[in-house]
Amino acid sequence: xxxxxRSWLFLAAIGVAAALLAGLLSRGVPLQTNVLAMLPATxxxxxxxxxVAALSDAIGRRVLFLFSHAEESRAKAAAERFAAEARSxxxxxxxxxxxxxxxxxxLHNLYAVNRFGLLAESDREALASGRWxxxxxxxxxxxxxxxxxxxxxxxxxxxxxxGRWVASIAPSAGTMRFEDGYLISREAGRTRVLVxxxxxxxxxxxxxxxxxxxxxxxxxxxxxxxEPGSEILxxxxxxxAASARAAAMSDMDRIAVGSxxxxxxxxxxxxxxxRPIALGLLSAGAGILAATLALVLVxxxxxxxxxAFGASLIGEAIDYAILFCAAHLAAGSRWTPEAGVKQVRPxxxxxxxxxxxxxxxxxxxPFPGISQVARFAxxxxxxxxxxxxxxxxxxxxxxxxxxxxxxxxxxxxxLERWSGFLSGKRAVAVAALVLFACIPGWLxxxxxxxxxxxxxxxxxxxxxxxxxxxxTGFDAGTRFFLVRGASDDEVLERExxxxxRLRELESAGALTGxxxxxxxxxxxAAQEANRALVRKHVFADRDALARTLxxxxxxxxxxxxxxxxxxxxxxxxxxxxxxxxxxxxxxRHLWAPAGDAVPASVxxxxxxxxxxxxxxxxxxxxxxxxxxxxTSVSLLLGKYRAWAGPGLAAAALMMLIVLALRYGARxxxxxxxxxxxxxxxxxxxxxxxxVPVTLFGVVGWTLGLGIGVNYSIFLRExxxxxxxxxxxxxxxxxTTLLGFGLLAFSGVPALRHFGxxxxxxxxxxxxxxxxxxxxxxx
Amino acid sequence: MRSxxxxxxxxxxxxxxxxxxxxILKRLxxxxxxxxxxxxxxxxxxxxxxxxxxxxxxxxxxDGVLWQIESPVKLALAFTPxxxxxxxxxxxxRLRGQRRGAVETELARIMQGILGADEESLKATFDASAQxxxxxxxxxxxxxxxxxxxxxxxVRLAGxxxxxxxxxxxxxxxxxxxxxxxxxxxxxxDAEELALFKAP
Numbered sequence: 001x002x003x004x005x006r007s008w009l010f011l012a013a014i015g016v017a018a019a020l021l022a023g024l025l026s027r028g029v030p031l032q033t034n035v036l037a038m039l040p041a042t043x044x045x046x047x048x049x050x051x052v053a054a055l056s057d058a059i060g061r062r063v064l065f066l067f068s069h070a071e072e073s074r075a076k077a078a079a080e081r082f083a084a085e086a087r088s089x090x091x092x093x094x095x096x097x098x099x100x101x102x103x104x105x106x107l108h109n110l111y112a113v114n115r116f117g118l119l120a121e122s123d124r125e126a127l128a129s130g131r132w133x134x135x136x137x138x139x140x141x142x143x144x145x146x147x148x149x150x151x152x153x154x155x156x157x158x159x160x161x162x163g164r165w166v167a168s169i170a171p172s173a174g175t176m177r178f179e180d181g182y183l184i185s186r187e188a189g190r191t192r193v194l195v196x197x198x199x200x201x202x203x204x205x206x207x208x209x210x211x212x213x214x215x216x217x218x219x220x221x222x223x224x225x226x227e228p229g230s231e232i233l234x235x236x237x238x239x240x241a242a243s244a245r246a247a248a249m250s251d252m253d254r255i256a257v258g259s260x261x262x263x264x265x266x267x268x269x270x271x272x273x274x275r276p277i278a279l280g281l282l283s284a285g286a287g288i289l290a291a292t293l294a295l296v297l298v299x300x301x302x303x304x305x306x307x308a309f310g311a312s313l314i315g316e317a318i319d320y321a322i323l324f325c326a327a328h329l330a331a332g333s334r335w336t337p338e339a340g341v342k343q344v345r346p347x348x349x350x351x352x353x354x355x356x357x358x359x360x361x362x363x364x365x366p367f368p369g370i371s372q373v374a375r376f377a378x379x380x381x382x383x384x385x386x387x388x389x390x391x392x393x394x395x396x397x398x399x400x401x402x403x404x405x406x407x408x409x410x411x412x413x414x415l416e417r418w419s420g421f422l423s424g425k426r427a428v429a430v431a432a433l434v435l436f437a438c439i440p441g442w443l444x445x446x447x448x449x450x451x452x453x454x455x456x457x458x459x460x461x462x463x464x465x466x467x468x469x470x471x472t473g474f475d476a477g478t479r480f481f482l483v484r485g486a487s488d489d490e491v492l493e494r495e496x497x498x499x500x501r502l503r504e505l506e507s508a509g510a511l512t513g514x515x516x517x518x519x520x521x522x523x524x525a526a527q528e529a530n531r532a533l534v535r536k537h538v539f540a541d542r543d544a545l546a547r548t549l550x551x552x553x554x555x556x557x558x559x560x561x562x563x564x565x566x567x568x569x570x571x572x573x574x575x576x577x578x579x580x581x582x583x584x585x586x587x588r589h590l591w592a593p594a595g596d597a598v599p600a601s602v603x604x605x606x607x608x609x610x611x612x613x614x615x616x617x618x619x620x621x622x623x624x625x626x627x628x629x630x631t632s633v634s635l636l637l638g639k640y641r642a643w644a645g646p647g648l649a650a651a652a653l654m655m656l657i658v659l660a661l662r663y664g665a666r667x668x669x670x671x672x673x674x675x676x677x678x679x680x681x682x683x684x685x686x687x688x689x690x691v692p693v694t695l696f697g698v699v700g701w702t703l704g705l706g707i708g709v710n711y712s713i714f715l716r717e718x719x720x721x722x723x724x725x726x727x728x729x730x731x732x733x734x735t736t737l738l739g740f741g742l743l744a745f746s747g748v749p750a751l752r753h754f755g756x757x758x759x760x761x762x763x764x765x766x767x768x769x770x771x772x773x774x775x776x777x778x
Numbered sequence: 779m780r781s782x783x784x785x786x787x788x789x790x791x792x793x794x795x796x797x798x799x800x801x802i803l804k805r806l807x808x809x810x811x812x813x814x815x816x817x818x819x820x821x822x823x824x825x826x827x828x829x830x831x832x833x834x835x836x837x838x839x840x841d842g843v844l845w846q847i848e849s850p851v852k853l854a855l856a857f858t859p860x861x862x863x864x865x866x867x868x869x870x871x872r873l874r875g876q877r878r879g880a881v882e883t884e885l886a887r888i889m890q891g892i893l894g895a896d897e898e899s900l901k902a903t904f905d906a907s908a909q910x911x912x913x914x915x916x917x918x919x920x921x922x923x924x925x926x927x928x929x930x931x932x933v934r935l936a937g938x939x940x941x942x943x944x945x946x947x948x949x950x951x952x953x954x955x956x957x958x959x960x961x962x963x964x965x966x967x968d969a970e971e972l973a974l975f976k977a978p
Contacts, residue, residue: 072902101924104928122872122874126870131868131870136851136866136867139850139851140851140853140866142820142822142829142831143818143820143829143831143847143850143851143853144847144853144855145818145845145855145889145946145954145956146855146862146885146886146889153823153824153950154822154823154824154825154952155822155823155824155825164874167874177883177884178923178925179922179923179925180922180923180924180925181924181925186902552829553822553825553826553827553828553829554824554825554826555824555825555826558824
């Protein structure tokens with residue numbers, strides 16, 4: 001096969017891959033913005049893990065909008081206009097400004113079957129205390145100016161038990177209240193109206209996000225046009241995810257454009273020719289194309305972190321082509337592609353092997369997000385490496401007409417001076433000085449494992465979210481209690497034991513509230529115990545009851561009918577009854593969150609003012625665990641971060657072995673020293689700059705190890721002329737710095753830390769690269 | 779010209795009616811604390827006779843409305859912004875309806891609005907109209923929101939310098955008439971009243 005045929009075949013393969021990828025991406029970039037998807041399972045308990053996913057899906061779909069206007073009617077009109085527009089736009093469903101009139105029979109239908117077994121806490125306590133007086137309670141109910149207003153007629157609920165039970169389960173909505181079907185609040189001269197809805201589909205699906213945001217925008221435009229002066233706040237996972245996605249896309253654009261332009265300029269300055277730029281971008285582009293295609297095919301989607309990382313990989317993938325082009329320049333008129341490939345192959349192979357080693361190490365982390373980044377790099381670098389051997393030779397057959405000595409002279413002189421300075425005892429002294437200067441920086445290092453590093457929350461959206469939470473009291477945190485038992489009823493029993501403690505915390509002010517199924521469906525035993533209490537204190541002496549009722553003024557028929565109603569209402573309310581009633585709609589996600597086969601429920605918490613006390617609420621309760629995903633994630637990030645030291649040492653050791661196989665032990669150490677100094681400098685830079693040490697910084701340092709050693713290898717291996725080698729090393733470092741360095745300006749903290757760690761390591765490795773030449777005959 | 783005059787008249791009429799309502803409420807709300815004796819008569823379906831009760835009320839602009847029933851059973855109800863605080867004959871105290879949106883909290887708000895003559899709260903809750911003069915007036919309150927309209931049909935008030943009569947008509951057919959007399963004005967509630975206003 002001739003060189004040219006091989007090149008054409010390679011080009012054809014790139015073309016096919018590009019067409020395939022274009023076809024796959026024509027339906028939109030499958031970009032994953034869900035943080036959970038990039039993390040490994042954090043819960044020891046697989047059911048808990050499943051519940052976290054189910055719950056975040058159920059709650060994540062919700063969207064809330066708050067409309068405010070100085071005039072009440074206009075605030076309502078704006079809300080209605082928005083709801084109508086957003087509904088017809090598609091993408092959101094159930095967008096509601098005004099609730100349809102609820103059927104007052106619903107409560108009765110659900111609970112009347114056992115209404116004497118359902119007691120408000122205060123009534124149960126009063127009955128159990130023995131101080132309860134039948135006649136006093138009757139009279140109080142009759143003379144209270146607000147007694148028996150809602151609920152059942154007084155003759156059916158003469159003691160008010162059922163009315164108070166119903167009142168005790170009424171949902172709370174912060175400072176807002178239901179008025180005419182609107183959830184409304186009036187404050188500081190403005191009326192606020194809440195509109196709620198649900199995203200139609202998976203909030204992390206790109207198409208779903210786009211449609212949901214478009215529906216909001218269309219509705220908001222219409223509402224503002226109809227009612228100028230309205231203010232609209234919005235919140236919902238979908239908005240955060242969409243803004244994170246937009247930020248990642250613009251990050252990627254910025255990094256890709258910035259690094260391509262920068263790399264092109266640097267290469268143009270060095271080679272004074274467009275051909276090396278074209279070849280370099282072709283080689284790096286082939287690698288990135290192949291990596292993207294492979295991951296889209298295998299994983300089905302790209303995480304937003306991978307995307308931004310992929311854009312910056314250009315700077316590293318282009319290094320191999322640069323060395324090849326430098327060899328071309330150095331050979332001058334004696335150039336043949338075959339000899340060129342032969343000349344650069346050793347350096348490229350050692351360089352690619354050390355890089356792959358570093359990435360493979362990362363790929364082993366049981367961390368889907370990071371392992372995807374590593375696999376992306378593995379595929380990308382291997383393809384770029386192959387392209388230098390199979391694609392570029394066919395495209396670079398003509399020798400350079402420029403005098404190699406003249407064009408690489410500057411680099412040769414620079415290298416000579418720099419390695420002259422960094423040699424012998426002076427080199428040791430400089431290294432010692434640098435390490436000494438690093439010490440204060442190392443001492444200032446601070447770890448940070450906050451999960452929020454992964455999710456950039458747009459500040460404007462976060463403010464709106466906080467305002468809506470404060471107003472509505474829908475302040476659901478990220479943690480919850482998971483209750484399990486052998487049967488539905490055991491779950492309810494255990495849950496009720498928990499909610500008793502939560503209510504104590506609520507009255508002590510440590511917690512604002514909670515949501516639990518057992519508040520709506522008390523366990524069977526509790527219902528039976530309540531009914532027994534009512535039987536004992538009210539219905540034990542039925543004649544006396546009738547006499548008292550008639551005595552305070554009830555008609556005899558009504559008085560005599562009551563015991564019959566007590567006897568008939570004897571069927572405990574079950575979870576199945578509750579689930580079948582429309583009343584349970586807003587709370588159904590609390591029950592059987594891991595599927596119907598696992599009897600379990602979730603108790604969510606609202607407004608944790610004293611989290612440490614709340615976290616103790618389930619102490620010594622069977623079958624109850626506190627699931628705290630954010631803390632678990634932080635612990636996990638911390639665990640991997642803590643492995644940084646040993647992990648980096650192991651990686652360095654493995655690289656040392658690879659290098660020793662080629663160069664022998666002592667020279668191998670010399671090749672490794674520059675990058676180790678680079679790492680030391682990078683660590684110190686984090687300390688001096690006050691940037692926290694995170695798992696992502698550690699990932700940057702790991703990769704820096706694999707990339708930074710390349711420059712020493714290139715120098716050590718050398719190509720025909722020292723000047724050309726030095727130029728190739730300088731160019732490689734510049735392009736890599738441009739690629740990854742731009743990540744240091746990303747909006748995602750994780751990527752920022754990654755970029756900074758890598759860029760600082762590379763800069764340091766470059767600075768000390770001449771040390772790799774020590775002990776080598778010149 | 780004539781149409782302009784008509785327009786002026788049309789604008790002036792409701793303004794004047796509004797004015798009477800506003801003036802009545804302003805005057806009622808003047809004293810910091812008003813105390814009175816009350817007699818309440820409730821007509822409840824399924825009962826053979828009206829239920830009578832007597833007691834004292836204290837309306838404090840700052841704290842809320844305190845309803846102290848003395849016969850036929852002792853019961854104190856404090857309608858406060860926090861909810862209804864109940865103190866039984868046995869001294870047991872409990873806070874009811876601390877959840878917003880609960881019927882009891884709404885009722886506490888209405889009682890404060892009516893007895894405390896809170897213009898803003900009344901106008902947000904009811905379609906209100908007033909007849910008569912500042913010295914002898916009647917007022918009709920009809921609930922605006924359908925949640926309240928479901929159980930409350932109408933509230934009628936009458937009085938002069940003070941609120942003297944309240945008639946509450948429920949949709950269930952029950953009705954309540956409250957007559958107030960022996961008014962006394964004070965600067966602040968006494969210690970016993972303050973204790974009853976305080977949440978348990």
